[in-house]
Amino acid sequence: MLTLTLPDGATREVAPGTLPVDVVKSIGEGLARAAIAVAVNGKVQDLMTPLRDGGDFRVLTARDAEALDVLRHSTAHLLATAVRRVRPDAKIGFGPAIEDGFYYDFEVERPFTPEDLERFEQEMAKVVKEKLPFVRAEVSRREAQQVFADDPLKLERLSELGDDEVISTYTDGPFVDLCRGPHVPDTGYLKHFKLLNTAGAYWRGDEKRQMLQRIYGTAWFKKEDLDAYLHRIEEAKKRDHRVLGKQLDLFMFHQFSPGSAFWTERGTTIFNALVGYVRELQREHFQEVRTPVLYNKGLWEISGHWGKYRENMFLVQNNETGELDTSLKPMNCPSHYLLYLSKKHSYRELPLRFATFDTLHRNEVTGALSGLTRVRQFHQDDCHIFLTEDQIADEVRFLAQFIVRYYETFGLKPTVRFATRPEVRIGDDALWDRAEGALRAALEATGMPFQMKPGDGAFYGPKIDFDVTDSLGRLWQLGTIQLDYNAPERFDLQYVGEDNTMHRPVVIHRAVSGSFERFVAILIEHFAGAFPVWLAPEQVRVLPITDELADVARAVVRRMRDAGIRAHLDDRNETLNYRIRDGEVMKVPYMAVIGKREAEGDTVAVRARGEGKKQEVIPVAQFIERVGEEAKTRALQTAD
RNA sequence: GCCAGCGUAGCUCAGUGGUAGAGCACCCGAUUCGUAAUCGGGCGGUCGUCGGUUCAAUCCCGACCGCUGGCUCCA
Known part of the structure; x- marks a missing residue:
């Protein structure tokens, strides 16, 4: 027998294999009508999947967040059911629940059109009326291979499942999907949804694989919730920085310079106010410098960018050699190293902070460009700090406080994340161990709560990211503190220590606003264009x-x-x-x-x-x- | 870069195989006003670019450029 413990402490003894729906009914008929799924020891399963384990038993209704995921995942199946009826040739990929909705990927000869979406939506409504039950079946690998013989994407997924894994299918009417579940009891539960848009998406997210057609949609338990969500999308569009940028006459773009903003007088006022504020904060402990925008490739060969990031640099032809061996700088770091190298430095000068607002260019692929948030020309409030290893903890605290204080001025609350070594990187593991250890210890010493972002570090070192969420719910990486043991080696940076011998400093890369362009976009949306007086172009x-x-x-x-x-x-x-x-x-x-x-x-x-x-x-x-x-x-x- | 959609006046958008329209903005006139749109008149577009089909293309087809939503990427 299995023992189930209900939230109120009561227990039920049931035989293994009992259906949750029967347990729920025994608790109450009203609850059974409201039940969407159950959670056993926190693991969500549907009402028709036999119980295997005892433990904490919770009934999920429309009020539980977990139930919403179930609803959305089921709506994805509903979509696939409708698509298969209208376009039987469609091969199915994955169809998960995501934040605010769901998507489903299909492989089709002819991509979907907006008219197709309407057809699908109508067909979905029909399937809802049919109240088709979602029937779970546990099958053998061989059976599954037969069921999905015509769905190569499913077969590929199937082949990855281990032998010890339970292979389950879910069937609603004519549609069968390889799926772990859980699902709502029948399609009649799926009343409030809307298909939003189609998009291409690479199979398994791999640009070398074929492109599938993805359909995005949203689904809710109540009509009010759906309406509220759609309304929220509309409102978000109104405060979209591209819309407000035009309405408030702040900036523009032109096809002759894609990805580079033209700032109007009003926009320039905001831009300058921001730069002015950072300058003011940096007046005391920083040295503002300016360095060239154009460099021979020799510099990038030393820094390691020439090999890895050349495609993303704007190359300039050298008229004497005819070669594309010169580039606009995509970042300031190496130029600051050159500046540092121009003198002999004493330990007494450290930490030495070079700050700049220089113009940077990165040749982003066309499809990535978007308003002010993803541009080709931009300006960072960049800073490179040269310091001794002993100074790391104090410096990280100083910089972190600086960054948080800056965000507070705008009422922005950052989430702090610690990002560790990425797969593609320079420097040996011992160096990374040292860098990650030092930065992590420094971060912990600040007392700030933080999350981990494994593998998301820069290719030369681990970093602390300060992310904020904008009005559209997008998470933006803003400020960053990156520890770098590699650059000092590559550029042979040195300082004279107290002992009168040469030592290797470490470098910290720091940005606060990220790029001002993107920061302005976030602020426009954050304030919905209603800037505080100090930023308002017209006060x-x-x-x-x-x-x-x-x-x-x-x-x-x-x-x-x-x-x-x-x-x-x-x-x-x-x-x-x-x-x-x-x-x-x-x-x-x-x-x-x-x-x-x-x-x-x-x-x-x-x-x-x-x-x-x-x-x-x-x-x-x-x-x-x-x-x-x-x-x-x-x-x-x-x-x- | 990939998939799809879109590109018409400064802006927001309508429209048709027979060389285009609205509202706002702008200009002129009237009005001189007490806290979210006064009235009238006028100016304004080689319908993104190039090429093709056609007696005729803003409309159909193709290429390119740009934008949007995603995917990939983001030092």
Whole structure:
């Protein structure tokens, strides 16, 4: 007999092979109707899979997150069922649940069109009405090979399963899939779904294998949830930095320079404000430097980039040799090493921090380019630190605090990750052991919680990544602290120690914003375009109510500008309502309205962004002081 | 780079095998207004580029460029 322990502590004795659905029914009929699946010792299985083990027994309903995965995985099968009915030639790949939905991969002669998706969706609705049960069967390898004789992708997967593994199939009506499960009891449970888009996807994620047609969809237990999700997608699109970048007149792209942003005056203001902030933070302990953009390949041969990353560099022809033996720099590190090598350094100078904002170019493949988030030309707040091994712990703490403080200014919460040696790397394992040990110890000493990212380190060393999540739910790697024992060897970096002999420093690579381009994109979406005052391209818009007051308004703008405030006059021949609306659409933090009353009292009627009902009339001087203070302190919220 | 979709006025988009339209923006005029779009008039496009089919191509076909969603990649 198996002993099942329910969440309330009660126990049930059942025979091995009992169906969970019967156990659930014995607990309550209402629960049986709501049940989607069960979890035995935390492992989710469906209601029709015989129980093998006793232990903690939990019934999953629509309220459990695990049940949502079951629902989505089943919806993927539902999709495949429909696709097979409409396009019997389709070979099936994998169809898992993913965040917010599911996908299913098919191999077909003719790729799917948007019209096909509509057909599939209609067919899915029919299958739902048919309430086809998901029937689990455990089969032998030979049986499975027969069932999937016409599905080469499934046969490939089958051949990888070990002999000790249970091979199970799930059948709903005409459709059989090689699948571990679990699934909902029948297709009638799958009511609220939507197919979203198709995409090509390499079989097994390998670009050398054939390309399959992937269909993405989403599925939910309740219609409200589905609607809310679709609404969320719409809202996310509205704050997409590419949409807002146009609407707020911040930047543009042109086909003559794909992947490189053109910054308008307003966008440049934001860009410069960010650079200015990093400069301010670095004034004390960093040395800002500038190095060339163009280098002979000799440099990249020393650094190791020529072999590994040449395809991703912009090569330039040397007119004397006719060779493509020169390149735009894709990173700053080697140039900083050259700068370091230009002098003899004492241990007294360390840690020595070279910081730069130079322009970098990487020849990203066309398909990878995307708005400001993936570009070919960009600017990092890059820094290379030369230090002794003894200084690593202190330095990592210093840098980590620096980075976290910077993000706090924007209200961004980072997740810290520790990334270890990748498969393709330079340097021997002893060196990696040392680097990973030192960096990990330093990270642990900061007391910050962190996650592991095994194999995700740079090819020259382990790193600490600071990732943030944007409004669209995408995770962005922003800041990074990378420890490098390799570069000092390759470039023969040295310093004179206390003992008057030469020593090898270690190098730390550090970036805070990642690239400013991408950081601006994240900020646009993070703030939905409503930048805090210190970043807002236009901080105050002054609106005279009538033409007669234009001169008074102009004088107020003058005073604000003299106080360092980015103020603009809007005396266009439009109604006040029109101009207010325009200011709101452009997300200007403050509008200062000047009517006859204000003109007489040297005041302005202040309207804070998004707070139309709460205007207040205050003296011009006081307003100037308030805005100036907000900008200076980089306040996140506008004052009430 | 790969798969699919898309490319029409500054922007958002409609449209048709017989050389194009709306709203907003912009310009002009009227209006002088108290907190999210005043009214009227006007300007504006070799329909991404090149080639093909056709009596005729923005529309059909092909190539290229770019963008979007994915896949791959991301020092």
